Amino acid sequence: MIEPFPWLEPVAQQWRQQRQQGRLGHALILQGPEGVGKGALAEWITQQLLCEQGNGCGYCKGCQLLAAGHHPDRYALAPDGQQIKVDAVRQLINQLTGTAHQGGARVAVLTDAQRLNQASANALLKTLEEPPAGVHLVLVVGPGQPLLPTIVSRCQRLIVPMPKDEQIAAFIGHQSKSVLDWPYWPRVLGGPIALKAAMESGQLEQLNTVRAAWCRSLQSGLLAPELSQADNERASILLKVLYFELLSQCERDPARMTWCYPVLKRVAETQRWLDRQSGINLTATFQQLIVEYQDCAQEGA
Numbered sequence: 697m698i699e700p701f702p703w704l705e706p707v708a709q710q711w712r713q714q715r716q717q718g719r720l721g722h723a724l725i726l727q728g729p730e731g732v733g734k735g736a737l738a739e740w741i742t743q744q745l746l747c748e749q750g751n752g753c754g755y756c757k758g759c760q761l762l763a764a765g766h767h768p769d770r771y772a773l774a775p776d777g778q779q780i781k782v783d784a785v786r787q788l789i790n791q792l793t794g795t796a797h798q799g800g801a802r803v804a805v806l807t808d809a810q811r812l813n814q815a816s817a818n819a820l821l822k823t824l825e826e827p828p829a830g831v832h833l834v835l836v837v838g839p840g841q842p843l844l845p846t847i848v849s850r851c852q853r854l855i856v857p858m859p860k861d862e863q864i865a866a867f868i869g870h871q872s873k874s875v876l877d878w879p880y881w882p883r884v885l886g887g888p889i890a891l892k893a894a895m896e897s898g899q900l901e902q903l904n905t906v907r908a909a910w911c912r913s914l915q916s917g918l919l920a921p922e923l924s925q926a927d928n929e930r931a932s933i934l935l936k937v938l939y940f941e942l943l944s945q946c947e948r949d950p951a952r953m954t955w956c957y958p959v960l961k962r963v964a965e966t967q968r969w970l971d972r973q974s975g976i977n978l979t980a981t982f983q984q985l986i987v988e989y990q991d992c993a994q995e996g997a
């Protein structure tokens with residue numbers, strides 16, 4: 697059991713089975729939405745592999761070194777800024793060519809592996825194909841750019857799905873009602889871990905205000921003032937809220953979809969475009985989307 701994330705159990709069970717049947721590859725991709733516990737699963741797998749009993753007993757030297765945060769055969773690589781850089785990958789590969797300090801397996805966890813750039817992905821290919829004996833690579837992949845097919849084809853893959861609403865509610869606790877009132881929050885913010893963090897930091901409350909502001913703007917045709925003060929990073933999440941607000945309206949009233957679809961598409965495109973730009977006049981961009989919505993609504997009526 698991976699405490700406190702019980703929804704990871706079926707995926708963990710899948711991994712255990714592959715291992716028991718001797719079907720475990722040396723390179724594994726863990727894929728799933730933000731905030732569902734992929735990192736925790738990677739740590740659990742690491743412990744299973746480095747434990748001298750092979751089960752994460754918690755008492756052996758391997759488990760204790762891990763718990764203390766300095767197991768010499770556990771390697772970690774994460775993006776430096778936006779990318780996992782090729783030098784960092786080369787350094788990791790160099791380290792992995794030696795022998796294991798504790799005489800057992802060695803595990804390298806690559807966090808946000810979707811941020812491998814072309815050069816760093818290429819540098820990793822050979823190691824993925826023929827890793828040194830006893831080496832396991834765990835690629836934790838979040839949303840964003842997909843991995844290169846050449847990487848994917850050399851790895852096994854475990855999907856960590858979004859847990860069910862009841863599981864999310866159980867994890868978030870007594871405040872879950874307000875979070876799950878609008879069932880689209882997991883799609884805007886991510887899984888239970890992300891939702892809980894957003895709730896505790898007050899971000900969720902803010903975004904609830906944002907959602908109300910979008911609804912007012914769509915109705916009046918004028919951008920609400922709360923939406924006009926945004927930087928690029930915030931703009932991306934504001935647009936996500938708008939996208940799912942429109943989608944929720946369409947799902948409540950499917951007839952809307954015929955005229956609302958172009959607006960939805962446009963919001964999604966704008967969001968992707970914003971992620972790559974800077975210095976955009978966001979107020980004008982948002983206002984333009986409101987105008988398009990109203991035009992389409994009029995045509996649809």
Ligand SMILES: [Zn+2]
Nearest residue numbers: 747753756759
């Ligand atoms: Zn152990």
